[in-house]
Amino acid sequence: MHITKKSRYAVRALVGLALREDGAPTPLAELARSCEVPFQFLEQIFAQLRRAGIVTAKRGVKGGYLLAGDPGEISVLSVIEALDGPITPADCAAETSCSRRSKCSASTVWLQTKQVVEDHLSGVSIGQLAAGGVGSAAEFESTPASAEAPVEQEKIG
Numbered sequence: 001m002h003i004t005k006k007s008r009y010a011v012r013a014l015v016g017l018a019l020r021e022d023g024a025p026t027p028l029a030e031l032a033r034s035c036e037v038p039f040q041f042l043e044q045i046f047a048q049l050r051r052a053g054i055v056t057a058k059r060g061v062k063g064g065y066l067l068a069g070d071p072g073e074i075s076v077l078s079v080i081e082a083l084d085g086p087i088t089p090a091d092c093a094a095e096t097s098c099s100r101r102s103k104c105s106a107s108t109v110w111l112q113t114k115q116v117v118e119d120h121l122s123g124v125s126i127g128q129l130a131a132g133g134v135g136s137a138a139e140f141e142s143t144p145a146s147a148e149a150p151v152e153q154e155k156i157g
Contacts, residue, residue, distance in 0.1 A: 007080045009037045010045050011129070014079060017055070018071035018130035025057075025064030045083065052082035071127030077118055079126070087121070089113045 016035045020026055028046060032039040046065055049055045056068045067074065080087065090110035 003080060004084050006041070006045055007083050009035075009041065010049060010079050010083055011076055011126070013037055013042060013045070014049075014054070014067065014071075014074065014126045015129045017065060017067050018126050023066075025062065025066050027064040031065065048083055049079070052078075054079060054082060067126070071130055072125045074126040075122045076124045076126070076129075077121035080121060087114055087117050089117070 013031055013035045016031055017026055028042055029039055031037075032042045035042075037045075046055060046057075050057055050065075053068050054074060055065045057063070057065055077087070090107075090113075
């Protein structure tokens with residue numbers, strides 16, 4: 001499973017919008033520059049986000065984009081699904097699953113993986129990211145594996 005560059009850029013740009021303190025619409029060129037996202041790619045991304053109801057556009061001299069709702073209510077999962085579709089670590093975890101799913105013992109792990117990823121991404125909002133409320137990547141990367149809490153595994157069988 002791979003989160004696309006489109007979704008990663010979208011999350012970065014939406015956090016940029018959430019950080020705007022004046023509440024004024026942000027021109028896309030300004031947002032692209034400040035978030036270091038290619039302008040033309042951001043245009044395509046924001047067209048999809050507008051159709052999904054995640055952002056709104058205001059035309060005119062002082063126009064630009066705004067978040068369509070409270071940043072605390074916009075989950076990272078909703079952004080990814082708006083741009084890339086559902087999270088699917090394997091074909092059998094898709095809504096239209098494979099015909100062998102009921103006979104395949106491996107399908108359970110893919111369905112559980114899908115659920116864990118969806119649960120995590122739906123629990124992280126653009127507002128939390130803007131507030132720095134989910135920790136930094138540097139903190140995560142510097143945590144030694146031995147210091148992490150052990151993960152309980154469900155017995156599959």
